[in-house]
Amino acid sequence: MARVTIVEDDPLMREELIDILQKAGYEVAAIADFQDIVAQIATLAPDLVLLDINLPGQSGFEICKSLKSQGTGPILILTSRDKLQDELHGLDLGADDYLTKPCNRDRLLARIQNLLRRFEGRPGLINGGSFFLDPNTFTLYKGSQSIVLSANEGKILLTLVQHRPEIVSKSALRELLWGTDQYIDENALQVNLTRLRKTLRQLNLEDQIETIRGQGYRLRGR
Amino acid sequence: MARVTIVEDDPLMREELIDILQKAGYEVAAIADFQDIVAQIATLAPDLVLLDINLPGQSGFEICKSLKSQGTGPILILTSRDKLQDELHGLDLGADDYLTKPCNRDRLLARIQNLLRRFEGRPGLINGGSFFLDPNTFTLYKGSQSIVLSANEGKILLTLVQHRPEIVSKSALRELLWGTDQYIDENALQVNLTRLRKTLRQLNLEDQIETIRGQGYRLRGR
DNA sequence: TTTTTCCTTACGCCATTTGTAAGTGTTTCT
DNA sequence: AGAAACACTTACAAATGGCGTAAGGAAAAA
Numbered sequence: 001m002a003r004v005t006i007v008e009d010d011p012l013m014r015e016e017l018i019d020i021l022q023k024a025g026y027e028v029a030a031i032a033d034f035q036d037i038v039a040q041i042a043t044l045a046p047d048l049v050l051l052d053i054n055l056p057g058q059s060g061f062e063i064c065k066s067l068k069s070q071g072t073g074p075i076l077i078l079t080s081r082d083k084l085q086d087e088l089h090g091l092d093l094g095a096d097d098y099l100t101k102p103c104n105r106d107r108l109l110a111r112i113q114n115l116l117r118r119f120e121g122r123p124g125l126i127n128g129g130s131f132f133l134d135p136n137t138f139t140l141y142k143g144s145q146s147i148v149l150s151a152n153e154g155k156i157l158l159t160l161v162q163h164r165p166e167i168v169s170k171s172a173l174r175e176l177l178w179g180t181d182q183y184i185d186e187n188a189l190q191v192n193l194t195r196l197r198k199t200l201r202q203l204n205l206e207d208q209i210e211t212i213r214g215q216g217y218r219l220r221g222r
Numbered sequence: 223m224a225r226v227t228i229v230e231d232d233p234l235m236r237e238e239l240i241d242i243l244q245k246a247g248y249e250v251a252a253i254a255d256f257q258d259i260v261a262q263i264a265t266l267a268p269d270l271v272l273l274d275i276n277l278p279g280q281s282g283f284e285i286c287k288s289l290k291s292q293g294t295g296p297i298l299i300l301t302s303r304d305k306l307q308d309e310l311h312g313l314d315l316g317a318d319d320y321l322t323k324p325c326n327r328d329r330l331l332a333r334i335q336n337l338l339r340r341f342e343g344r345p346g347l348i349n350g351g352s353f354f355l356d357p358n359t360f361t362l363y364k365g366s367q368s369i370v371l372s373a374n375e376g377k378i379l380l381t382l383v384q385h386r387p388e389i390v391s392k393s394a395l396r397e398l399l400w401g402t403d404q405y406i407d408e409n410a411l412q413v414n415l416t417r418l419r420k421t422l423r424q425l426n427l428e429d430q431i432e433t434i435r436g437q438g439y440r441l442r443g444r
Numbered sequence: 445t446t447t448t449t450c451c452t453t454a455c456g457c458c459a460t461t462t463g464t465a466a467g468t469g470t471t472t473c474t
Numbered sequence: 475a476g477a478a479a480c481a482c483t484t485a486c487a488a489a490t491g492g493c494g495t496a497a498g499g500a501a502a503a504a
Contacts, residue, residue: 096340097319118318122347122354123363132345136368139361141345144267146358148370150492187450188494194452195492213449213502372461408480410463416483417462435471435480 002116005046006030007037007063008078009055013101017050024109034058038066046073048116051095053079064095074115078103128161129221131205142203152177153196160209160219169216193217224338227268228252229259229285230300231277235323239272246331256280260288268295270338273317275301290316291384293348293357296337300325316349350383351443353427364425374399375418382431382441391438415439 004026008014014030021028029044031037034056041049041063049067053060064075074096096118097111125132125141132141138154140147149157155176159168171181174189193209200208210218226248230236236252243250251266253259256278263271263285271289275282286297296318318341319333347354347363354363360376362369371379377398381390393403396411415431422430432440 095336117316123345123368124366125345134361134363134368137361137370139356139359139368139370141356144346146345146356146361148359148361152493185495187496190449190451191453191494193450197451211450374462407464409465409482412482413463413484415481433481 001025001027002047003027003029003044004048004050004112005041005044006050007041007055007060008050008052009034010052013052020105020108021050021112024112026112037063041067041072047119048073048112049075050112051075051077053077074119076111076115126158126161128157128219129164130208131203133158133161140200140203142205145203147199147202149196149199152192153199156192156196157200157219160217164219164221167212167216167218171216173216223247223249224269225249225251225266226270226272226334227263227266228272229263229277229282230272230274231256232274235274242327242330243272243334246334248334259285260292263289263294264292269341270295270334271297272334273297273299275299286317290349291386293346295346296341298333298337348380348383350379350441351386352430353425355380355383362422362425364427367425369421369424371418371421374414375421378414378418379422382439386441387443389434389438389440393438395438 004021006014006017006021006028008017008030018028018030029046031040033040037055037058049072051060051064055063060077060079064077067075077095077098078101079098080101096115099108099111123134125134130142133139133154134141135158138149138151138158140149140157156173159173159176170189174181177189177192197206197209200206208220210220212218226243228236228239228243228250230239230252240250240252251268253262255262259277259280271294273282273286277285282299282301286299289297297316299317299320300323301320302323318337321330321333345356347356352364355361355376356363357380360371360373360380362371362379378395381395381398392411396403399411399414419428419431422428430442432442434440
């Protein structure tokens with residue numbers, strides 16, 4: 001069953017949530033120490049985070065923002081305040097859903113289930129700024145379009161994305177493609193880059209890869 | 223700006239929604255003819271669908287289900303009924319958010335903006351029950367794994383998904399692969415199905431395709 | 445201009461995909 | 475049980491696409 005992490009400072013409310021979720025069959029973890037919450041959640045690596053807004057110290061909004069910039073799973077914001085402003089703010093920071101407490105038990109479970117389903121099995125796509133890349137198959141997504149890169153093109157683009165916006169040396173790329181830096185025709189890498197750029201052009205992603213003369217390549221953006 | 227399609231039968235409500243969204247800068251289209259709604263939406267290809275539940279003829283739930291099996295963008299369900307059951311049902315069918323009307327203007331816009339941001343640039347993957355399928359490249363996702371199907375395997379799986387859980391006749395599949403039903407070696411289709419099943423086994427998706435003797439094939443689930 | 449670095453295009457080899465063929469297994473009907 | 479219809483599997487050859495190699499052109503630096 002899915003793992004859910006609860007971030008809620010009110011002990012009573014926390015226990016009740018734990019109870020509800022456990023009875024629903026979830027593997028529940030609750031944050032007890034309200035310092036370094038983001039790090040704790042990262043370690044727990046839950047499938048979903050149930051996040052209260054009014055917390056001692058760090059605001060729930062901050063946590064939400066931090067988690068989302070790391071590409072975590074779904075976040076369900078839970079707060080006692082019934083202010084519309086909170087909802088707007090929460091959603092604005094990238095929360096995936098929002099509920100006011102006290103909340104209906106069935107509604108809570110339904111929303112959790114829905115969020116989990118929406119994220120379940122969803123590919124761990126890597127955000128490349130103006131596109132997404134599947135690191136397994138090298139399927140490249142932009143808008144409603146998608147194409148599959150060949151193995152070499154995919155490997156190159158993936159490392160460029162992972163190092164964005166830093167420069168990746170030609171030496172590193174040769175190592176990536178052929179396991180070694182030496183005894184490789186200098187031109188082989190060039191050709192592969194030309195091919196990659198040509199493929200990117202199909203999705204209107206021209207001028208994404210920048211050449212740094214004498215040093216290597218880098219991806220624009222960020 | 224993003225394109226939004228409104229599906230709402232009450233003219234007053236519809237005009238108000240159109241007004242709100244247009245003033246917010248969206249490119250708005252509204253369904254006027256309430257027949258073949260799904261086909262109309264598919265043609266419009268909006269970035270988001272605002273979907274009322276109580277409609278003349280086809281239920282909003284049906285439309286939601288159909289759209290989701292085609293890999294459309296986000297769907298925001300809008301209904302006057304304040305029944306929890308509706309919400310549960312709507313979310314269960316894969317709607318991405320839910321609001322009861324009359325709804326606050328700012329809240330509506332915030333939810334729309336949030337949905338659009340969450341889906342922006344994200345691939346329109348089709349939910350196949352226990353997997354996801356990219357209809358363009360035929361990249362198949364299950365959990366953290368993914369593989370790219372060959373053209374024939376992809377076409378077959380895609381139509382099976384789109385018709386799930388109904389039976390797809392062999393004749394229809396032959397038409398799909400070769401454009402015609404006649405003069406095709408009966409065996410050719412079999413071979414392609416064997417290959418597809420073998421590929422699916424790589425992702426532990428055995429026994430997904432069921433053979434209905436004398437009629438065709440169908441995908442399990444739903 | 446000369447030199448260095450990078451880009452582009454074309455060619456041939458190799459792997460993957462696909463239709464064809466042939467044989468085996470399974471269900472249904474008499 | 476036997477036969478016929480239907481479905482599945484494996485193997486092989488042609489077509490397709492990816493890849494390294496080669497050679498020449500373009501652009502930047504000296």
